[in-house]
Amino acid sequence: MNSLSLSGTAILQALAHGYQYGFDIMDVTGLPSGTVYPALRRLEKSGLVESRWEPEATARKEQRPARKYYKLTGEGKAALAEAVNRYRRLEGTLTKKPKRSTA
Amino acid sequence: MRLSLNTPAAWLLFIRALSRLVPAHSRSDWRREWEAEIVNHWQVLQKWNNLNMKSKLDLSKRVAGATHDVATFQHTPLQLVLIVLNILVALVLGFAAVNEFLNRGIRDGELQPLFLSSVAIVVSVLFIISAVAMFQQWTAVRRLVLITGVLSILVHIYGALPPHRNMGFQALLIGAGYALLMMFLFQRSSSRQA
Numbered sequence: 001m002n003s004l005s006l007s008g009t010a011i012l013q014a015l016a017h018g019y020q021y022g023f024d025i026m027d028v029t030g031l032p033s034g035t036v037y038p039a040l041r042r043l044e045k046s047g048l049v050e051s052r053w054e055p056e057a058t059a060r061k062e063q064r065p066a067r068k069y070y071k072l073t074g075e076g077k078a079a080l081a082e083a084v085n086r087y088r089r090l091e092g093t094l095t096k097k098p099k100r101s102t103a
Numbered sequence: 104m105r106l107s108l109n110t111p112a113a114w115l116l117f118i119r120a121l122s123r124l125v126p127a128h129s130r131s132d133w134r135r136e137w138e139a140e141i142v143n144h145w146q147v148l149q150k151w152n153n154l155n156m157k158s159k160l161d162l163s164k165r166v167a168g169a170t171h172d173v174a175t176f177q178h179t180p181l182q183l184v185l186i187v188l189n190i191l192v193a194l195v196l197g198f199a200a201v202n203e204f205l206n207r208g209i210r211d212g213e214l215q216p217l218f219l220s221s222v223a224i225v226v227s228v229l230f231i232i233s234a235v236a237m238f239q240q241w242t243a244v245r246r247l248v249l250i251t252g253v254l255s256i257l258v259h260i261y262g263a264l265p266p267h268r269n270m271g272f273q274a275l276l277i278g279a280g281y282a283l284l285m286m287f288l289f290q291r292s293s294s295r296q297a
Contacts, residue, residue, distance in 0.1 A: 021140065022136070022140055023140045023143070023144055023165065026165065032164075032165075032168045032171075033165045033166075033167075033168030033169060033171075033172065034167075034168035034169070034170070034171025034172055035168075035171075036168075037136075037168075037169075037172040038171070038172055038175040041175070064139075064142060064143050064146055065135075065138060065139040065142050065143065066139060067136075067139050067140070067143060068132075068135075068136045068139065
């Protein structure tokens with residue numbers, strides 16, 4: 001499995017916290033739509049995310065069009081845990097090292 | 104559809120136009136998802152009495168991102184080269200075929216050139232249709248490229264054979280040689296994309 005990008009990790013993290021559709025993910029991650037949608041497609045293609053259309057009846061009851069919802073797969077959960085660990089390790093390494101002088 | 108900033112019509116129209124650039128097999132899903140997001144977002148803004156210039160500008164920014172989204176569907180450089188070459192070859196072969204059709208076929212009433220140039224015109228049209236199919240990523244594109252390639256090879260080899268020799272070496276090279284190259288490169292670009 002290829003390691004996840006920062007935006008991919010942010011999107012998986014948002015999905016893990018119950019944000020399920022594109023605009024919602026954009027709001028919580030601060031990523032632009034031009035990043036979120038292609039990333040969702042890529043993640044779905046690699047099996048980390050799956051999508052489903054909301055039942056028409058549910059949407060009709062609320063008088064709005066049906067949304068496409070995304071959720072993490074088992075593989076996605078594992079990839080997210082691995083990516084979060086990687087970023088934590090990186091942060092640990094960086095905090096242990098003395099700060100680089102910029103002068 | 105009336106274009107007004109008091110309804111999401113303008114944004115929906117933009118998505119509808121942009122969806123023409125999405126490959127056929129993903130188009131309806133892509134458009135449906137974007138339209139649903141826009142309408143749902145609009146309704147939430149309306150419900151919370153938050154429809155103002157700032158929120159509309161924010162929606163415009165989100166919808167503008169769809170252009171980048173569409174760009175990720177687009178072709179590899181090799182596919183773009185194939186599309187352009189297909190159109191060029193179709194124009195070159197088509198011009199020669201129409202010339203043969205009109206002069207030897209219609210004016211001189213020769214049956215064999217009339218038949219061969221008619222088939223060559225069909226092959227030229229098929230090259231253009233294949234280019235469109237590659238651009239829009241039709242599901243039948245592989246079959247179409249194969250039919251065009253094989254037909255072009257057969258027509259040009261037949262046309263170059265004695266006793267008629269309707270076509271010269273250059274036509275044979277372009278018609279049969281390029282057809283072979285097109286099938287090979289298409290196969291290669293498809294397997295790379297997969």
